[in-house]
Amino acid sequence: MAHISSGVACSHVPALGVASDTGISGDDYYGPIFKGFEFSKQWMEQEKPDLIFLVYNDHCTAFDARIIPTFALGCASEYAPADEGWGPRPVPVVKGHPELSAHIAQSLVLDSFDITIMNEMEVDHGLTVPLTMMFGQPDQWPCPVVPLAVNVVQYPAPLGSRCYALGKAIRKAIESYPEDLKVCVFGTGGMSHQLQHERAGLINSAWDERFMNLLVNDPDQGSMIEHIEYLREAGSEGIELVMWYVMRGALNRNVEEIHRFYHVPASNTAVGHMILENRP
Amino acid sequence: MGQQKLYDDIPGTIVFDSDQAAKGYQLNQFCISLRLAPNREAFKENPESYIDQFPMTPEQREAALNQQWNRLLELGGNIYYTSKLAAYHGINFQELAGLMTGKGSTAYREMMVAGGRPIDGNRYKSEWEDK
Numbered sequence: 260m261a262h263i264s265s266g267v268a269c270s271h272v273p274a275l276g277v278a279s280d281t282g283i284s285g286d287d288y289y290g291p292i293f294k295g296f297e298f299s300k301q302w303m304e305q306e307k308p309d310l311i312f313l314v315y316n317d318h319c320t321a322f323d324a325r326i327i328p329t330f331a332l333g334c335a336s337e338y339a340p341a342d343e344g345w346g347p348r349p350v351p352v353v354k355g356h357p358e359l360s361a362h363i364a365q366s367l368v369l370d371s372f373d374i375t376i377m378n379e380m381e382v383d384h385g386l387t388v389p390l391t392m393m394f395g396q397p398d399q400w401p402c403p404v405v406p407l408a409v410n411v412v413q414y415p416a417p418l419g420s421r422c423y424a425l426g427k428a429i430r431k432a433i434e435s436y437p438e439d440l441k442v443c444v445f446g447t448g449g450m451s452h453q454l455q456h457e458r459a460g461l462i463n464s465a466w467d468e469r470f471m472n473l474l475v476n477d478p479d480q481g482s483m484i485e486h487i488e489y490l491r492e493a494g495s496e497g498i499e500l501v502m503w504y505v506m507r508g509a510l511n512r513n514v515e516e517i518h519r520f521y522h523v524p525a526s527n528t529a530v531g532h533m534i535l536e537n538r539p
Numbered sequence: 540m541g542q543q544k545l546y547d548d549i550p551g552t553i554v555f556d557s558d559q560a561a562k563g564y565q566l567n568q569f570c571i572s573l574r575l576a577p578n579r580e581a582f583k584e585n586p587e588s589y590i591d592q593f594p595m596t597p598e599q600r601e602a603a604l605n606q607q608w609n610r611l612l613e614l615g616g617n618i619y620y621t622s623k624l625a626a627y628h629g630i631n632f633q634e635l636a637g638l639m640t641g642k643g644s645t646a647y648r649e650m651m652v653a654g655g656r657p658i659d660g661n662r663y664k665s666e667w668e669d670k
Contacts, residue, residue, distance in 0.1 A: 319617075323568065324568055344627075412619055414554050415556070455552070458551030459636040459647075460650055462658075463657075465658075490552070524652065527632060527633055527636050
């Protein structure tokens with residue numbers, strides 16, 4: 260049977276993709292950030308998941324304002340990197356696992372999560388930057404990915420508590436799939452940042468630290484953080500941190516924090532990254 | 540519409556909620572159309588006739604043509620959309636933030652390197668009244 264072994268939380272700042280793609284990831288500005296992921300790449304080589312379930316948000320790429328699904332599950336056999344306005348990122352096409360996706364889609368709907376099914380979808384930096392941070396620049400991504408796109412662009416994003424419950428339902432779905440697969444779940448986005456209007460540039464490191472501590476040790480409480488708190492304390496775009504709770508919900512109550520990295524800034528954003536392993 | 544919202548008292552912030560989204564639909568669709576190269580070419584060739592394919596308000600049209608970044612957000616634009624218009628003009632995300640804050644890119648970048656805009660003094664509109 261399939262099982263979930265670990266979770267990764269990771270910002271998906273587009274500038275990190277650009278830094279990797281243009282060969283400046285070792286410079287004074289980006290070097291310290293990529294250094295924070297060196298351990299993670301080694302850990303990934305040991306962990307060797309058979310599949311990644313990746314929670315991210317699309318930035319008006321696959322979905323513009325015409326269609327805004329709150330939760331959209333990728334069910335395709337592959338996902339091409341999208342042109343976000345300056346050409347597609349020069350990274351490998353992301354392979355999917357349509358059979359597992361179909362199983363998860365069915366399981367979720369029967370579990371009262373009425374998700375949208377995407378049989379064709381291009382993916383933007385929200386999905387490909389975390390892969391770059393965790394795997395570097397391989398010719399092919401080492402394993403297939405099942406993507407879940409969450410609306411965090413138009414307010415309201417789904418509640419943290421709803422994301423947490425969805426994570427639990429995803430776990431149930433994965434654990435009822437007959438193929439023997441080791442799955443790592445990614446929750447991406449964050450941390451505190453505001454990209455817009457006069458308060459742009461907001462960073463709240465103390466809040467970010469509290470958020471990470473709650474995520475590990477008391478997710479029941481952390482998942483109850485209200486939208487107004489995200490908006491005020493973590494910035495209007497920091498609300499995308501609800502996606503980390505989908506990942507957390509898919510893990511055991513008891514996890515071991517293997518790695519934590521936090522850095523300010525990458526472009527407009529505080530970068531946060533954690534690796535959590537399931538413990539009995 | 541018009542009702543008091545919990546987030547109305549956050550300073551320097553336009554929450555892109557359903558009211559804003561309804562107001563800004565055509566504006567945002569215009570901005571996102573510039574993601575694709577043929578559309579960027581068409582806009583370059585004749586900005587006015589290109590933008591007129593999107594039936595937005597005269598205020599939105601003017602703000603878009605004149606690169607009034609904060610005004611675009613106030614009129615229903617969303618940053619992930621307006622950033623595509625900025626990219627068309629060769630302005631990246633950090634430079635755009637520098638413009639919206641009124642700091643300019645250099646001072647804004649320095650603020651970010653120094654740890655960003657602190658949360659203290661930036662939670663409530665009342666804290667900005669003396670600014």
